[in-house]
Amino acid sequence: MNTYSAKASEIQKKWFIVDAEGKTLGRLATQIAYVLRGKHKATFTPHMDMGDNVIVINAEKVTLSSNKELTKLYHRHTGFFGGIKTQTAAEIRSTQPERLIELAVKGMLPHNRLGNECYRHLKVYAGAAHPHTAQNPEALPERTISK
Known part of the structure; x- marks a missing residue:
């Protein structure tokens, strides 16, 4: 028995579109990450960028469960002493949804070069309009992750 390893010339990328309106943030993010990584394909190879491109529209209408809108905190650091900045999910949604x-x-x-490459294939837009109609994106199936 041989383990199949895909070659770069054999990889075919598709474009998917996801409407985030009314969807829970964490559940939506797992499906998107699954597709960006390429795990939904039968020819998945862990060390290659096998994933497809994903367009997310209506990002401003995504829901957070319970009271995470006010309690979930996002931290970032400016690089200067005492430069930690903290924002709630509601503050981020109001400025950059x-x-x-x-x-x-x-x-x-993944938190490495491969993860950075996969992340570049994600396009997120606050409203319903997006500039990727020429790629003919198809709707992402609801059950992308098999249990």
Whole structure:
């Protein structure tokens, strides 16, 4: 028996579109990360970028469970002494609603060069309009992750 390892020339990337309206942030992020990584394909190879491109629209309408809107904190550091900045999910949603989904998905991808490459295939937009109609994206199936 031989283990199949995909070659770079054999990888075929598709474009998927996801409407985030009314979806829970964490559950949506796991499905997106799964597709970006390429685990939904039968030819998945762990050390290659096998994933597809994902477009997320209506990011401002994603829901957070219970009271996470006010209690979930996002931290970042400016690089200067005492430069830690903390924002709640509600503050981020009011200024940059795309960042909620981007941060959730980025945390679910590998924290190395391969994860950075997969993250570049994610496009998130606050409203329903997006500039990727030429790629003919198809809707992401609801049950991407098999249990």
